[in-house]
Amino acid sequence: MPVAIYPGSFDPLTNGHLSLIQRSLKMFDRLIVAIAVNPKKTPLFSEDERRALIREAVQDERVEVDAFHGLLVDYVRRRNAGVIVRGLRAVSDFEYEFQLANMNRKLAPDVETVFMMTGEDYFYISSNLVREVASFGGDVTGLVPPNVHAGLKAKFAGKK
Numbered sequence: 130m131p132v133a134i135y136p137g138s139f140d141p142l143t144n145g146h147l148s149l150i151q152r153s154l155k156m157f158d159r160l161i162v163a164i165a166v167n168p169k170k171t172p173l174f175s176e177d178e179r180r181a182l183i184r185e186a187v188q189d190e191r192v193e194v195d196a197f198h199g200l201l202v203d204y205v206r207r208r209n210a211g212v213i214v215r216g217l218r219a220v221s222d223f224e225y226e227f228q229l230a231n232m233n234r235k236l237a238p239d240v241e242t243v244f245m246m247t248g249e250d251y252f253y254i255s256s257n258l259v260r261e262v263a264s265f266g267g268d269v270t271g272l273v274p275p276n277v278h279a280g281l282k283a284k285f286a287g288k289k
Contacts, residue, residue, distance in 0.1 A: 131157065131210065131211035131212050132157065132158070132159045132160075132161065132208065132209065132210040132211065132212070133153055133156070133157040133159070133160050133161070133210060133211075133212040133213070133214050133243070134160075134161045134163050134201075134204070134205055134208065134210045134212070134213055134214065135149065135150060135153060135160055135161070135162050135163065135213075135214040135215075136163040136164075136165050136197070136201050136204075136213065136215075137162075137163075137164070137165060138164065138165055138167070138170070138172065138256060139162070139164055139179050139182075139183060139256070140172040140173055140174055140179060140256050140260070141173065141174060141179070141182065141256055141259060141260065141273055141277045141280065141281060142179070142182055142183050142186055142256075142273065142274065142277050143251070143254050143255070143256060143259055143272060143273050143277075144250075144251055144254065144271070144272055144273060144274065145216065145218070145247050145248075145251030145252075145254045145255075146216075147186060147187065147274060148247065148248050148250075148251055149214065149216045149245055149247065150162060150187055150192060152245060153214050153245070154189065154191055154192070156243075157212065157214075158191065159191050159192075159193070160191060160192050160193070160214070161192075161193045161194075161195055161208060161210065162183055162187065162192060162193070162194045162195070163195050163196065163197050163201075163204060164176060164179050164180065164183075164194070164195070164196040164197070165196075165197060165201070166196050166197065166198050168198075173260055173284060174280065174284070176196050178280070179196075180194050180196065182274075182276055182277050182280055185274075185276045186274035186276055186277065195208075200236065201213065201233060202233050202236045202237035202240055205237065205240050206237065206240075210240075211239070211240060211241060212240070212241050212242070212243055213230075213233065213240060213241070213242045213243070214242075214243050214245060215229075215230070215242060215243070215244050215245070216244075216245055216246075216247050217244050217245070217246055217247065218247045218251075218252045218253070218254075218255070219252060226244065229242075230242040230244075254272050259272055259273055259281070260281075263281040263282075263284075263285055264285050266285070269281060
């Protein structure tokens with residue numbers, strides 16, 4: 130089976146992301162969780178922190194955690210992968226993801242995009258929402274892995 134790449138900011142990793150990772154491993158022998166580094170954004174967790182949080186939460190030798198700059202399709206080709214995995218939470222995600230998938234197909238016709246529906250337990254979770262709730266001291270237990278929960282508490286300690 131081809132190697133698949135699951136790209137995203139993962140700032141922070143959520144249980145929705147974990148669900149997609151686990152489900153992807155049922156279809157692919159190897160999965161690269163690729164942290165998209167965007168110099169125009171200021172993430173809560175650094176690239177190294179995100180790598181460490183993902184590695185700790187996903188302890189499966191078939192999963193590699195990496196990061197990339199630039200175009201996703203260029204990274205996919207460098208890694209000799211054939212598939213991009215993307216999650217869809219709601220209808221609102223579809224239009225944006227549809228545009229990205231078609232642009233990627235235009236740039237790299239040999240790369241396929243696979244869409245996976247997020248499970249009903251996680252469809253409302255986004256990294257942005259988790260960060261916002263955590264920043265106000267809200268309880269994000271069950272929305273993120275325990276190590277990410279601890280990381281969020283540490284980031285926002287004393288900021289309530």
